Amino acid sequence: MEKIIVRGGKKLNGTVKVEGAKNAVLPVIAASLLASDGKSIICDVPTLSDVYTINEVLRYLGAEVSFKNNEIVVDASGELKTEAPFEYVRKMRASVLVMGSLLARNGRARVALPGGCAIGSRPIDQHLKGFEAMGAVVKVGNGFIDAQVEGKLRGAKVYLDFPSVGATENIMMAASLAEGTSVIENAAKEPEIVDLANFLNSMGAKVRGAGTGTIRIEGVEKLRGTRHNIIPDRIEAGTFMVAAAITGGNVLVQGAVPEHLSSLVAKMEEMGIKIIEERDGLRVIGPEKLKPIDIKTMPHPGFPTDMQSQMMALLLCAKGTSVITETVFENRFMHVEEFRRMNGDIKIEGRSVIINGPSELQGAEVSATDLRAAAALILSGLVADGYTRVTELKHLDRGYVNFHDKLAGLGADIERIADLTIVQPEEQANVNM
Ligand SMILES: CC(=O)N[C@H]1[C@@H](OP(=O)(O)OP(=O)(O)OC[C@H]2O[C@@H](n3ccc(=O)[nH]c3=O)[C@H](O)[C@@H]2O)O[C@H](CO)[C@@H](O)[C@@H]1O
Numbered sequence: 001m002e003k004i005i006v007r008g009g010k011k012l013n014g015t016v017k018v019e020g021a022k023n024a025v026l027p028v029i030a031a032s033l034l035a036s037d038g039k040s041i042i043c044d045v046p047t048l049s050d051v052y053t054i055n056e057v058l059r060y061l062g063a064e065v066s067f068k069n070n071e072i073v074v075d076a077s078g079e080l081k082t083e084a085p086f087e088y089v090r091k092m093r094a095s096v097l098v099m100g101s102l103l104a105r106n107g108r109a110r111v112a113l114p115g116g117c118a119i120g121s122r123p124i125d126q127h128l129k130g131f132e133a134m135g136a137v138v139k140v141g142n143g144f145i146d147a148q149v150e151g152k153l154r155g156a157k158v159y160l161d162f163p164s165v166g167a168t169e170n171i172m173m174a175a176s177l178a179e180g181t182s183v184i185e186n187a188a189k190e191p192e193i194v195d196l197a198n199f200l201n202s203m204g205a206k207v208r209g210a211g212t213g214t215i216r217i218e219g220v221e222k223l224r225g226t227r228h229n230i231i232p233d234r235i236e237a238g239t240f241m242v243a244a245a246i247t248g249g250n251v252l253v254q255g256a257v258p259e260h261l262s263s264l265v266a267k268m269e270e271m272g273i274k275i276i277e278e279r280d281g282l283r284v285i286g287p288e289k290l291k292p293i294d295i296k297t298m299p300h301p302g303f304p305t306d307m308q309s310q311m312m313a314l315l316l317c318a319k320g321t322s323v324i325t326e327t328v329f330e331n332r333f334m335h336v337e338e339f340r341r342m343n344g345d346i347k348i349e350g351r352s353v354i355i356n357g358p359s360e361l362q363g364a365e366v367s368a369t370d371l372r373a374a375a376a377l378i379l380s381g382l383v384a385d386g387y388t389r390v391t392e393l394k395h396l397d398r399g400y401v402n403f404h405d406k407l408a409g410l411g412a413d414i415e416r417i418a419d420l421t422i423v424q425p426e427e428q429a430n431v432n433m
């Protein structure tokens with residue numbers, strides 16, 4: 001088993017460059033299936049395991065996909081299959097994002113039920129409600145969701161009970177080729193929704209209002225391949241901002257878009273962290289002492305749940321009591337136990353976590369429970385006493401490109417190794433940790 005080993009105590013300094021956003025590129029790749037004409041060229045694509053997985057899904061469905069030099073070319077002009085099997089959906093829930101495109105292109109989509117995951121049950125009822133409103137008949141059975149429509153999808157008004165990111169994206173994709181106009185109310189407003197709308201419009205779609213709570217989509221006859229640059233990853237940017245702050249360092253996070261990060265910037269400033277907007281990114285300067293704060297995760301523009309565990313690592317180092325309340329996912333506190341293994345003074349009370357800081361963090365062997373928890377545990381390792389070993393790196397690789405190398409480039413004492421499962425006594429003396 002691979003692990004990342006980090007020794008705490010180094011201040012981070014320098015510049016780190018942000019990749020294209022995982023949560024923007026996955027729906028954009030799914031949307032490229034809508035082009036029955038021409039190729040889609042998607043640029044600034046991060047080399048993440050999730051990207052390889054969705055590429056596999058597209059190939060399975062019959063599209064031609066190439067991926068090199070951070071550029072993906074998709075040719076979906078041929079005939080497409082209708083089914084995305086469980087082996088892909090199990091690896092990555094975002095595989096359900098092909099459903100809207102397949103239904104619009106083929107009149108049928110059969111996708112394995114995603115089931116739960118480490119952060120909660122994550123149902124997709126709001127996606128299905130949207131498809132049904134557009135005339136699809138949805139059946140669930142034998143571990144699959146089967147959606148079919150007679151003729152074409154029809155434009156409809158869909159009110160989302162919660163501004164779900166995935167449901168908004170899936171409905172936008174389906175509605176782009178529907179007959180007539182669709183309106184999504186209580187739509188998600190995340191920057192990744194705007195990126196998807198820009199991609200769809202550049203393919204010939206008519207999507208208006210993305211980034212607001214009401215999105216109108218006028219269906220068109222046909223969409224064609226186009227060229228598109230993916231927006232920078234605000235969560236990767238935020239993770240490096242926390243890395244700078246937790247070590248009391250001074251780091252320029254190149255590519256960080258201030259408007260995408262306003263809630264995080266506000267909360268970090270409340271903690272006494274200095275954040276300066278520069279021409280090409282955000283500079284973060286950690287203070288001597290961090291102040292405690294309260295955080296509640298919310299849909300955008302509220303505080304992002306995907307930054308919750310990294311902020312937990314930071315608040316463990318602040319002097320005083322902080323409270324983090326998770327309102328987006330029902331069970332996104334699996335990392336709390338791991339922080340306790342590192343001597344974190346932290347407890348769960350319902351949907352909140354109470355942190356009494358500063359904790360004297362100690363290096364320990366800890367296990368990543370999801371991709372953001374993986375990053376957060378490494379962040380704690382940057383300031384813990386001694387060596388922290390983080391396992392279950394498959395989670396980290398879903399969302400971060402060369403995370404340890406980027407941290408090492410900023411001065412962290414960190415390496416990634418294959419596991420030495422059996423260490424002989426004489427070798428043990430030579431293992432430098
Ligand atoms: C690939 C991707 O972009 N993933 C992001 C996306 O996930 P994802 O699109 O899955 O997140 P959603 O916004 O859909 O989910 C938010 C909440 O709504 C619930 N829900 C969602 C859909 C539905 O039909 N019914 C329902 O009850 C979910 O269980 C969850 O509690 O947005 C999340 C919230 O910002 C982020 O944490 C994820 O990183």
Ligand SMILES: C=C(OP(=O)(O)O)C(=O)O
Pocket residue numbers: 023093094306371372399
């Ligand atoms: C939860 C996340 O992603 P996904 O929805 O792909 O699991 C995330 O990016 O933090």
